Amino acid sequence: MTHDMKNCLAIINENAGLLADLAVKAQDKAIPFDPLKAASISEKIGKLVSRADDMMKRFNRFAHSMDHDKETVDLEEAVNLIARLAERILLQGRIRLTVIPASAPCRIHASRFAVLHLIFRAVDSLCRNQTDGTLDSEKPVTVQFSSDPELPEICFIQDFRPEIKLESLFASPEDQALLARVNMNIRTMDSGAGFCLNTLPPARE
Numbered sequence: 448m449t450h451d452m453k454n455c456l457a458i459i460n461e462n463a464g465l466l467a468d469l470a471v472k473a474q475d476k477a478i479p480f481d482p483l484k485a486a487s488i489s490e491k492i493g494k495l496v497s498r499a500d501d502m503m504k505r506f507n508r509f510a511h512s513m514d515h516d517k518e519t520v521d522l523e524e525a526v527n528l529i530a531r532l533a534e535r536i537l538l539q540g541r542i543r544l545t546v547i548p549a550s551a552p553c554r555i556h557a558s559r560f561a562v563l564h565l566i567f568r569a570v571d572s573l574c575r576n577q578t579d580g581t582l583d584s585e586k587p588v589t590v591q592f593s594s595d596p597e598l599p600e601i602c603f604i605q606d607f608r609p610e611i612k613l614e615s616l617f618a619s620p621e622d623q624a625l626l627a628r629v630n631m632n633i634r635t636m637d638s639g640a641g642f643c644l645n646t647l648p649p650a651r652e
Contacts, residue, residue: 448506448532455499462488462495505531512559520562522553522601526590529566540574543585549592553599555646557629565625569603569644572616593645600645602636616642 466488473480508528523546530537530544537544555562573588586605593600617626617633626632630647 448502448535451535452499452502455495455502459492459495459499462492466492509563512563515559517556517558519554519556520559522555522562522599523549523592525559525562526566526601529563529570530590533567533570536571536574541585542570542574543587544570544590545587546590547592550594552596553592553601554596555599555629555631561625561628565629565631565644566601568617568622568625569601569642573603573605588641598646600643602641602643604636604641 466485469480469485469488505528509532526546530546589604591602591604593602617623626644631644632647633642633644635642
C-alpha cells in the first residue's frame with residue numbers, strides 16, 4: 448500500500464509540475480495558454496487524489512481493526528477489505544479473485560484483526576504456494592460464503608489444479624494459533640479444488 452501511495456504522490460507531483468510549467472510559459476507569453484491541457488492535467492490529479500484517499504480509508508479501516516478484542520465481524524466485508532489491501536500481492540501471484548456476495552449474513556464474533564490476518568494468510572498462500580504449471584496465465588479463484596447464518600464459512604474455490612497438497616496450508620504453529628484465536632478450522636473441499644475456513648461449534652460447558 449505504501450508503494451502504491453508513493454506512486455500516486457509521484458504522479459501528482461509530476462502533473463503539478465506540468466501545470467506550473469504551463470503557468471510560467473503563459474505568463475511569459477512564450478506559448479498561448481491551453482485551457483484544455485490544463486483541465487486534463489487537473490482531472491488526472493483529481494483522480495489520483497481520489498485513489499489515494501480510497502487507499503487511506505482502507506488502511507484506516509484495517510488499523511481500527513485492533514480497537515476491540517472481540518466484536519461482530521462481517522466475513523464478506525472482511526474478505527473484500529483484504530482483497531483490496533492485497534491487490535498488489537494478488538497481481539504478482541497472477542490470482543484473479545472474484546468475491547461472490549453472501550446470500551445471507553455471514554458473521555462471527557471474534558477479533559476483527561485476527562480474522563483479517565487469517566483471510567490474508569489464505570490469500571497469501573494462494574499466491575505463493577499454488578500453480579497449475581503455467582506461470583504466465585491468470586489463475587481464477589472464487590470466494591463464496593455459507594448460506595447458513597448459523598454456520599459461517601468462507602470458501603476459496605480454484606479453477607485450476609494446485610501442485611501442492613491443500614492439507615499443508617495453515618500447518619504452522621502460528622497459523623494454528625490464529626485459527627484457534629478466531630475459533631475457526633480449515634477443511635479441504637471434496638473436489639480438491641479449494642479449501643474453506645469454517646467456524647467451530649461452541650464448546651459445551
